[in-house]
Amino acid sequence: MRELLAADDTIGEPAVNISIFGAFVLVTLFITFRASRNNKSAADYYAAGRNISGTQNGLAIAGDYLSAASFLGIAGAIAVYGYDGFLYSIGFLVAWLVALLLVAELMRNTARFTMADVLAFRMRERPVRMAAAISTLAVSLFYLLAQMAGAGGLVALLLGVSGDAAEALVVTLVGALMIFYVLVGGMRGTTYVQMIKATLLIAGAFVMTVWVLAEYGFNLSSLLGGAQDLAVEGRDVLAPGAQYGLTETSKLDFVSLGLALVLGTAGLPHVLMRFYTVPTAKDARRSVVWAIWLIGIFYLFSLVIGYGAGALVGPAEILAAPGAVNAAAPLLAFELGGTVLLGIIAGVAFATILAVVAGLTITASASFAHDVYASVIKRGNVPPNGEVRVARITAVVIGAISIGLGILALQAGINIAFLVALAFAVAASANLPTILYTLFWKNFTTQGALWSIYGGLIACIGLIIFSPVVSGAPVNELTGKSTSLIQDVDFSWFPLNNPGLVSIPLSFFLGWLGSRLSKDKPDELKNAELEVRAFTGIGAEKAVQH
Template identity: 65%
Template sequence: MDVGNPWLNIGIFLLFVVVTLVIVVRVSRTTTSVGDFYHGGRSFSGRQNGIAIAGDYLSAASFLGIVGAVALYGYDGLLYSVGFLVAWLVALLLVAEPLRNTGKYTMADVLSFRMKQRPVRTAAATSTLAITFFYLLAQMAGAGALVSLLLGVESRAGQSLVIAIVGALMIVYVMIGGMKGTTWVQIIKAVLLIAAVGVMTVWIMASNGFNLSALLGRAVDAHPEGGAILEPMLQYGTSDTSKIGFVSLAIALVFGAAGLPHVLMRFYTVPSAKEARRSVVWAISLIGFFYLCTLVLGYAAVYLVGADTIRNAPGGSNAAAPALAYELGGTLLLGIIAAVAFATILAVVAGLTITASASFAHDVYNGVLKEGKASPEKEVKVARRTAVVIGAISIVGGILAAEQNVAFLVSLAFAIAASANLPSILFSLYWKRFNTRGSTWSIYGGLLSALLLITFSPVVSGSETAMIAGADFAWFPLSNPAIVSVPLGFFLAWLGTVTSKEHNDAKQAEMEVRSMTGAGAERAASH
């Protein structure tokens, strides 16, 4: 497959890097306090934060993966889009406003509000770091996998170099700009990504007389499976196990987003609960538009590129969007799409890194080790050092996982978020009886069960696409554990709570008032 001009691809990407670095350096001059570093001084409007959330949420897996999935599997590929989008309704209706009202910097602020600080903060930080690590690993490995297609670099050393560059840039963004700098990177990236996808969609629809039926008809004629790409269960209907596996995947996608720490942290960057709700509405609108575009791009790739060509291309289904760009606009459009793809990875890993560094510095270092007595300056210094360590680990991990199953790592992050974080978040906000034992049992139980089931699933061994080729120790038949681990997380939250007599009426009443009205949230945020 022709990838156009690799030097043009690199040039456009470097232009994005230079522009965003200039912005980050300018923004860094206003990053003077711990609040500026963690939540940007709550200085972003709902619209700005909504665009940044879209930039944080629309990863390379969304852009490249879903277009490829629709091209290969039609309707079933689109179900990823539906799951990701519906997840935002859960976040909007149940989590966004009370989380912002109750918390200060991290998810653990909410979970530990009316409970024992040390065990809950330790558990929340553990799940945050686990989710962030696997999500980071997926993005870094994705960067390496895309190199062979987009930049014409086929050697393992070349891919490793690109992963190291992405990691180094990520560290620079977080170290210099904190949350303010990271947010502006995400805003710029979101505008570029949605604009690029929108232009390609309008281009394709115009070539079909803005007739969606004509587009779908051409896709049906070109696809080896014919009309089956317009019907459910082409990918997931091969057996009863695969159907149950799809339900499990859907549970992870729908409930995972509301528990992703790097997404939840974005709600703290707005000045009020009203702006938090507004930011989610903006995010839903932009993400919804994006996912509608993936339908058009995926089906267009079927007849413009060809399903077999996509399947056999470097990067497999990830090649669909770049190959479609090349067919539509030649070398220039491919260069723009290549740059947008790498900008997507860069923005997402920056958001993940600041979340992980904030969680360690605020929850583990200050909340647990220093019992809340560390100075703000020392806390930010630890956060910056943590960003360097996380960046270095993710670079090494990304290099080692460059040829592994990236989808596995993303689904694992979503499954852990839905299993470990969401039960504790919802019960903390809405169940008066909920206590420390319930929270820690839920977090550790959801985390460990998700990790255990994934380890012994066909994703790791016992299948053609397994991470460990030739090995077979899989006894759990599903690729995603959410159908077991999510209900288990909720059950353990209930069981731990009812077997403990701990209950703080005064703190619970304060949390209820604050989460519903926002009263007291501004005073707490300023300290």
């Protein structure tokens, strides 16, 4: 085996790593500046002028969805835990069926820029928009936390940076660069970067997959056997139970995780916002079909990459590297192709993080500017370009908060696929019940929407705060550190790492109960108009031009 980590914990040649990394940054900067020329209105900044084709949008959705969790986190989870790590891929992919069948076309037909446009259509606008904006910001921050941690760990690995202060500086610099992209390019620039990133990511994963299989004579059984040979002592990475199933609590945790993953995608604000960039409902459906194919193919590659990292690098080497479990894919690239392949794969991984962060930041800032500033504070009386200006200011604030949280996550060494699963739990708890009730239940009321959003959000985040994710997780024998965000304290009382099993059903129940107890009477005319628009698209163009 190649000697992966030098004494200073760097891999490859830092100069070569940074050169390739810098080339990716320059190319994406050029694309962003070119795209910014067309950002003349809120529709251009938020929805790329609504002229992205279904195929292009499908590629962009894949670029938006295949985050650092998909490339770095899942590969690491498979390398260390085997079969149980691949469960993330299955959950992330199956979730798109929910989005395709229940959400994509209907949201495109009924909304203008944000999720709140749908919810406020037949309810009291100001309280519902405020609640939806708060929910969007919460989901985006959880997702951004994972991406920042992934970016910081990746760059720290390339530069050989060690120590909490140095890693914090790396996360800060990377975060500042990402915020700059969002301020300049808007949704159009983000879309192009996502399309290029998806192409590069799938191509890079394909190369690594073929290379790994070639190392074992294209014999998958030999690869799996090699992964088992280097597995943590006593751990069977070819069977269920290495991470979930050892205890009754971990079995419940797996059910909770699966529920969050399968239901979370249809409630992710940055995914929903991509449906508004296409001109027709047919393009929205085509977008999701393309995304499913591309994402499914990538996750098959991730299975080989993960087991390849386990077989050729080994869990002990992976967990000892900067970024811990998230370093599996870069370490495998260095083992296979040395410095050049490492630099290319790391550059692709960074482009992956960049594209996802840009989409998340635009979504969060658009939600605040469009739903809170323009609709609640200004009541529609917004000066020209005022909404976009507020969106850009919000992007800076959100970026700064996510940098701080990302530093905590990086230093705790938490798997970013797991962190993204928490964002899915928040989305499935606070957003999805309200969206489905709004689209499919005529008796859903404003009170029901508020109870569902706030109840699901508070329950989900509250349970996360008092879970082992934040404090009290046991020390990992291989790393010598707890995987909690806050070290050396324990105020946890909720046993599950993912709260979806409790918070998602609770949110559905609160939406139903709030509506049943509400004194508001549904507006039959608004109900009928929403139903016609959602299922036929009639009137959708009027809403777009509004």
